[in-house]
Amino acid sequence: MKKHYSGTWDSVRTHEVPDWYEDCKFGIFIHWGLYSVPAYAPRTWELGEVPGDETWFCNNPYAEWYYNSVNVGQGPSYEHHKKVYGEDFAYENFADMWKAEKWDPDEWAELFKEAGAGYVVLVTKHHDGFCLFPSEYTDYNSVKRGPKRDITGELTRAVRNQGMRMGTYYSGIIDWRFANDPIYREEDNFDNACPTAAYADYAYMQSKELIDRYEPSVFWNDIGWPRQGVNALPGLLSHYYNTVEEGVVNDRFNGLYHDYTTKEYKYGESTRDEKWEMCRGMGLSFGYNAEEGDDKIISVPEFIRLLVETVSNNGNLLINIGPKADGTIPQEQVKRLKQIGKWLKVNGEGIYGTRCSKRENELREDVDLFYTRKEDDLFVFADVKEKLPQEIFIKGAKAPEGVIALDENVELTYRTEQEGVYLNILKNESGFRMAGVRIPGGE
Numbered sequence: 001m002k003k004h005y006s007g008t009w010d011s012v013r014t015h016e017v018p019d020w021y022e023d024c025k026f027g028i029f030i031h032w033g034l035y036s037v038p039a040y041a042p043r044t045w046e047l048g049e050v051p052g053d054e055t056w057f058c059n060n061p062y063a064e065w066y067y068n069s070v071n072v073g074q075g076p077s078y079e080h081h082k083k084v085y086g087e088d089f090a091y092e093n094f095a096d097m098w099k100a101e102k103w104d105p106d107e108w109a110e111l112f113k114e115a116g117a118g119y120v121v122l123v124t125k126h127h128d129g130f131c132l133f134p135s136e137y138t139d140y141n142s143v144k145r146g147p148k149r150d151i152t153g154e155l156t157r158a159v160r161n162q163g164m165r166m167g168t169y170y171s172g173i174i175d176w177r178f179a180n181d182p183i184y185r186e187e188d189n190f191d192n193a194c195p196t197a198a199y200a201d202y203a204y205m206q207s208k209e210l211i212d213r214y215e216p217s218v219f220w221n222d223i224g225w226p227r228q229g230v231n232a233l234p235g236l237l238s239h240y241y242n243t244v245e246e247g248v249v250n251d252r253f254n255g256l257y258h259d260y261t262t263k264e265y266k267y268g269e270s271t272r273d274e275k276w277e278m279c280r281g282m283g284l285s286f287g288y289n290a291e292e293g294d295d296k297i298i299s300v301p302e303f304i305r306l307l308v309e310t311v312s313n314n315g316n317l318l319i320n321i322g323p324k325a326d327g328t329i330p331q332e333q334v335k336r337l338k339q340i341g342k343w344l345k346v347n348g349e350g351i352y353g354t355r356c357s358k359r360e361n362e363l364r365e366d367v368d369l370f371y372t373r374k375e376d377d378l379f380v381f382a383d384v385k386e387k388l389p390q391e392i393f394i395k396g397a398k399a400p401e402g403v404i405a406l407d408e409n410v411e412l413t414y415r416t417e418q419e420g421v422y423l424n425i426l427k428n429e430s431g432f433r434m435a436g437v438r439i440p441g442g443e
């Protein structure tokens with residue numbers, strides 16, 4: 001019997017995180033839009049490393065913030081824009097320069113599947129207000145301009161054809177087509193936002209368009225929700241859950257409600273006792289930044305470690321790709337998706353469908369240990385750094401049926417004592433630093 005949500009906060013708050021979201025652990029975020037044309041930002045810091053004031057907003061490493069980074073009238077992006085396009089070149093001109101001429105949604109979906117992702121979240125309207133779907137409420141969209149395609153619709157079909165779930169990102173409170181005073185500090189995200197009921201209605205109606213057209217499994221709102229529209233939120237979220245029974249939303253609705261909490265680089269907190277999601281780009285930006293080449297983005301070992309550490313702490317990893325304006329994915333990003341897919345092909349049994357072990361992760365001199373569990377099997381992921389670790393002691397673990405290296409290229413011995421299991425990794429020729437081990441009955 002399908003549950004019905006009645007448009008009140010009390011009703012909405014009875015919603016539970018669906019098992020699919022708990023089980024699939026790994027998603028692909030996609031920031032693609034007008035900002036992919038200039039594809040420029042200075043390489044400065046990770047979000048959360050410096051205060052959210054002029055330091056950050058006038059040297060913003062997020063290439064998708066290009067409009068504001070020029071609009072602040074100072075800093076690297078402003079200088080870059082003057083030099084490359086000229087001071088009077090309007091950002092809207094990018095809407096007719098973005099052609100996506102080489103875009104093949106099926107090729108993207110096949111790559112995401114190969115990477116081992118279970119869901120995809122596409123930015124359908126970022127802060128610049130340009131919509132990647134045929135909205136009835138603005139012609140500033142990808143069907144009327146630029147690619148002249150329903151990007152969201154085509155990718156949704158391709159992603160679902162590969163058996164993955166499709167999510168939509170929407171920039172709720174910020175839309176620089178309605179309010180475009182420059183943002184110099186974090187509080188400006190709210191203080192400079194369009195305060196009108198008309199914009200709140202616009203955000204509501206566009207969100208309803210996305211829900212009704214695409215029935216996204218994830219409704220990923222960003223930064224906040226229009227203050228004038230907060231009273232309509234229980235109705236919108238009830239409509240979402242009534243339309244998409246296994247739908248799930250994040251925590252960026254002015255702190256009013258969430259299914260799961262979010263972290264972004266070093267920004268945000270997470271605890272093991274509720275579901276959360278880590279999102280970040282492969283470099284310092286979400287939108288494609290032509291300044292970020294292979295040597296400037298996350299390495300494969302770091303990427304795998306980030307996934308394992310996130311999952312072991314009750315999180316999902318939503319890793320971002322920033323496609324080029326022509327619709328191709330930069331080779332350095334493709335390479336990393338394929339590599340993590342290769343690792344997951346072998347080690348995925350210790351990731352997908354697992355839950356938090358009661359064991360805390362252990363960062364040691366010679367090896368870092370991360371734990372997950374599935375029924376009564378314990379999975380141990382050992383980040384085998386430069387040299388093979390000394391004996392690894394898993395306190396309190398029993399191994400009634402033995403210990404199994406997930407990758408046949410990882411050779412180990414073990415012995416079970418009263419106080420626990422002692423592992424010895426003798427050889428790791430898996431090609432990956434993170435070696436996975438299953439201890440049946442290991443708790």
Ligand SMILES: CC(=O)NC[C@H]1N[C@@H](C)[C@@H](O)[C@@H](O)[C@@H]1O
Nearest residue numbers: 062064065222223264267279286
């Ligand atoms: C913590 C926060 O509010 N981040 C906003 C940030 N989210 C990223 C996923 C990107 O879309 C950024 O462009 C956006 O400003």
